[in-house]
Amino acid sequence: VQDQMNFYMNPENRCVSIRLKERDEMEYSRYLKPFTLILGGIVLLITFFSFIIRTLPAYSGNADVLMFVGMDDPTYQLRRIEQVIANYPNIAWFDPMTYFPYGQPMHWGPLFPFLGATLCLLTGAVTRTEIISATLFIPCAMAALMVPIIYLLVSRIADWKSGLVAAFFIAIVPGQFFFRSFYGYLDHHAGEVFFSTLFCLCYLSALVYSRKNPVDLKDRETWKVPILLGVLCGITYVLGLALMPTMLLFALIVGMFTPVWFIIQRYIGHLGASALVINSVTFFVAIIGFFFIGIHSEGGLNYYTIGHPIAYGLLILANVLLFGFSYHLKEKPFWYYVGAIVGVTILGIIAFALVFPDLFAYMMANANAFFGSDDIHWKTIQEARPWSFDDAWRTFQYSLILFGAGAAVLLNRIRKELCPSHVFTLIWAVVIFYATCQHIRYEYYLAAPVAILAGIAVGSALGIIELPSRYRSGSGGTGDEQHAGKKKAGKTHDVSKSKKGHLSGPVKAGSYAFLAIILVLALLFSHQALSRNLMMGAYNLNPDWREATEWLNGNTPDPGIDYYAIYDENNFTYPDSAYGVMSWWDYGHMITFLGKRMPNANPFQYGVNGPNGSARFFMTHDESEADQILANLNTKYVITDYEMDTGKFWAMSTWDNPDVGVYPYQQTFVFPNPEDPKSGMPYPVLTNEYYQTMISRLHNFDGSYTAPGTVFLLKYMRPSASGLNVPVVVDGGQTNFSAAKAVADSFNPQENPQYGVIMVNMGYTDPVEPVRSLSHYRLIFESSTRVTPADMDDIRYVKIFEHVKGAQIAGDGMLELKVKTNTGREFVYRTHSVDGIFTVPYPTEAAAGAITIPGRYRNVNTGAEYQVTEEQVAKGERI
Known part of the structure; x- marks a missing residue:
């Protein structure tokens, strides 16, 4: 001893x-x-x-x-598992049942739904309830x-x-x-942690073994176990990669560690053959495994793209170069090798950027996707x-x-050992x-x-x-x-x-x-x-979303897409019967899974921004622009909910215009304390810009014309004058719309550059100016839950609207129609004529979805009544 x-x-x-x-x-x-x-x-x-x-x-x-x-991604995983069960063991890499009318290229890996489907087949789970119970x-x-x-x-x-x-x-x-x-x-999140940690366990085991049993390239017996450990590391890496492409993050960690490992080996008198063998075998297996998964996109490294095997190949090349330097500098002092690594790394990056600028930009863009921050996303x-x-x-x-x-x-142990x-x-x-x-x-x-x-x-x-x-x-x-x-x-x-x-x-x-x-x-x-x-x-x-999407599934036309079938993106075209469902992206997967219909936007954040995005649709004030968006997307239904109208409104406005965000719609003012005028409390209020958005006109007012009642007229000091970040109210109170409008119109900002006036309100159903009716949107279903107290207007949690051409009635003035919803709520749809024509979305002789119409259209000015058929509404016929 x-x-x-x-x-x-x-x-x-x-x-x-x-x-x-x-x-x-x-x-x-x-x-x-x-x-x-x-x-x-x-x-x-x-x-x-x-x-x-x-x-x-x-x-x-x-x-x-x-x-x-869970109501977002888990519902889509269930959709994928059901699809794999129906086509076992095949996996879909393209899904036409979401992001309509383009379809969704899949960047989630195949392993998770495959495991779920396999478990269901082994346990005999067939029905949706059994599949959920098992998975x-x-x-x-x-x-x-x-x-x-x-x-x-x-x-x-x-x-x-x-x-x-x-x-x-x-x-x-x-x-x-x-x-x-x-x-x-x-x-897949728990699986990501599981397989990445399993890979780290195997890799650390290889490190521990190679430290006690270093590889000698001249002695093949020393290769065997490290090669087997490298294969094991590669297999566990591929399993993680088959779950999600973000496994690449752990290849990056290995890449950052490898130069340090070579330096440690060089310091203790070895050339780094252990690192060369283990890393090369690991990522050679990763390349082979990747091609078993396949290339399924031309996007970034968060998809299964050619960038993955390129990255693994570069890691192997880096190991060869590091070993080559170690070998050629074996007679030199240790610091020669460290200096060579640092110098070659810097020069290599520069050379890579100059020789392969597109590939370098591609890698940097993906690094930023991992570690950078995008203002609108965060x-x-x-x-x-x-x-x-x-x-x-x-x-x-x-x-x-x-x-x-x-x-x-x-750190202390590293310093010592x-x-x-x-x-x-x-x-x-x-x-x-x-x-x-x-x-x-x-x-x-x-x-x-x-x-x-x-x-x-x-x-x-x-x-x-x-x-x-x-x-x-x-x-x-x-x-x-x-x-x-x-x-x-x-x-x-x-x-x-x-x-x-x-x-x-x-x-x-x-x-x-x-x-x-x-x-x-x-x-x-x-x-x-x-x-x-x-x-x-x-x-x-969410029970209201479940209620609404299940109703959508059972009471709207079949879009002509087989929910369970696997389609090839390269030769797929939508049938003429296909149509989209417009809603906010949070709810896209529930529309697919529960409604078996095709949302325009989904939780992958596809279909959110841009001129035809869901954010633009719900923020626009112009019904004709909203109509054109739905026409461009071949979309038939719109689903809104109370959260889009309130708590998520800021997100929609930010996606629509990140430069201004929610400010034009919901502004904050400092209201002075009556007991201490020198102090105040910031309070958010709603402006006319909010009430005129499509989301407000649909969910708050059911597409009906709504006249303002009382409003708050505020006179405020601008931030440039007060020195604060928000305007300070100096005068104001609640009054009727006509009086407030007269005062606001008479205010001269040139004479009062430090001050401004504005009409605002606090309630979501209390507009500050008249809200025009929507002529091409009709309510066809609403969920059971009431979200407002009894002393306020009755608003339900989820509402489904149908986009129609609308029948045309000649006349002037305003029409009224009594409407009764599936929950028993009653409201009056009101609309004004434009250029002598009323365009109306509801029939009077048939139900509109789950909505019943107990009477006829009545002209408030003349008393004339009109009957409208569903065919006239659907074809846009003139009466």
Whole structure:
């Protein structure tokens, strides 16, 4: 043993095989076996616990499992699973049932719906209820399986104590990871974390092995295991890639780590053959696997494009170049090699940009998509906004401190031992942390690094506690840490220890204080996480949207597209019977899955902006422009809801015109405090611009002419005069429309440059100027839930309108028609003539969808009544 210890005192032998470890393991195997079984049992218990806390809603006894499904992306995953079941094992790469009239190229991977369909076929799930019941457990199971993966990963780079703590943390970590792996959120996010972490486990295992058993290109026996490990890394990478193209992020992490790995190997006297073999095999397998998935788009790297194998090929080339420099500079000092890497990297980037400018621009654009920020996206898309400190603390709380402590532990070990596995783990954590800061959606990826580093921090603190000697081989580090620990044992003498090997007094007190702090933080985080997770209620598919889309499915014409069929984008054309459904993009997948109809816009943010986008349609004041948009898109129905009219209005206005956003429609004024005129309260109000939008005219007023009642007339001081960011009200009050209009029209801004006047209101159904009727839109269905109190106008949560040509009636003045909805609500549709013609959307002798018409059109001025048939409305005939 003394000879072995002397051997490790030589710095030149730091990375050779450790036979002493093998001998120790054999000696203590009789103690390790029961201990290993105990560890395995604990890991299994944590795994089961992780699964149970995610599936609690499943045990409620509610047989209507559709109500547990998240209402956006999960509904589309169910659509994909149903499609795969009908065409098993084929996967659709183009979907004509969304983003009408173009169809959606698919950038989600095939693996998730394939797994869901396979599970359904194995369990005999056939009906929609059975399919949902079977597949909702998939994300929960993937999240639970993260427990043994994290344990194995951390135990390889640290020890079993760190592994157990990290495994427990990944089971309970709250935020996006728990949210997206909870029962009902049937989507690929949990799978992304699962397969990417599995890849990292395999890659770290390869690092640990190659550190103890470095590759010698002259000795083929040393190639075998690293090649097999590289193949395993490649396979797990391809599995992640088959789930989502964002797996490319982990190729980037490997690419960032590789030069550091070569430098470490060069520093300890190796040429870097281990990195060359493992990385080259890994990404050669990735290239082969990618072509099994196939090229399915010409877009960016968030699709399955040729850019993926190009990127992997460049990684392999980089490894060859790094090894080549190492080989040719093997007789030179270490710093020659470092300088060569830095210089060649800079020159290589410049040369790449000059020789392949289009490819370079393509790669940079995709890097920006990963890490950059787009103003309109982060403002209007929840998962695309930057991650604030409040967001971070709300999710991870005390584990953020443990995350930092774990990073410090790794940095300290890197400083002492230069362990590649620790470097890779740290780069992994830093890259994902930065990506999360840019886009909050990556928070679910960050759950794994947080659990790992927090576990390492706690495990390191627990290392202060001495175990009985017979368990020390099981409690000590494994992989790099154990190897490095043995080297250090014979290399230096720790001055913090006494001759008997015990910690000295002050150091011992400080160590136990550190242990106490870490344990308190771990307990606080565990309590916070468990409390938050156990309080999380079940997902609830919006019942009004379910009611509306199911009615749409059963009561509108068949669009002529087979919902289950797989179509080829290259030779597909829509039949003449096809038509679109206009709504906000949030609801596109429900329209596809529940309504089996084709939305113009969807949660992929397709069909949102542009001259024919849903944002322009709902923001325009001009009915003729709205008509033209629907004509361009061959769209027949429009669905609105209360959220589009209120809370999501700002998002629609921002997509329509990012430069002004919601300001023209909803303005904020400072109203002075009557008791203290020097202080005031900012308050948002609605302007005429809001009331004249298509969304307001449809949802608030049912397309009917509406006259204003009382309005607020405000005189305000402009921000340029007050020095504040918003206008300050100096005078005003509530009055009738005519009086307010007269005062507003008489105001002369040239005589009062520091002041302005405006008519506003607070209620969504209280216009400040007359709202014109819509001649080509009729209400055909509304959902059951009333969203306004009894003393206000009755507005329902979801409404469906049909776009029609409208019958034409000669005459002047105003027509009125009593309308009764499917909920029993009654209103009067009013419309004025234009150039001696009334254009009306409702028939009087037939129902309009679920809407009934109890009477005839009546001219308010003349008393004349008119009957209108559905055929006259549909063909736009003149009466």
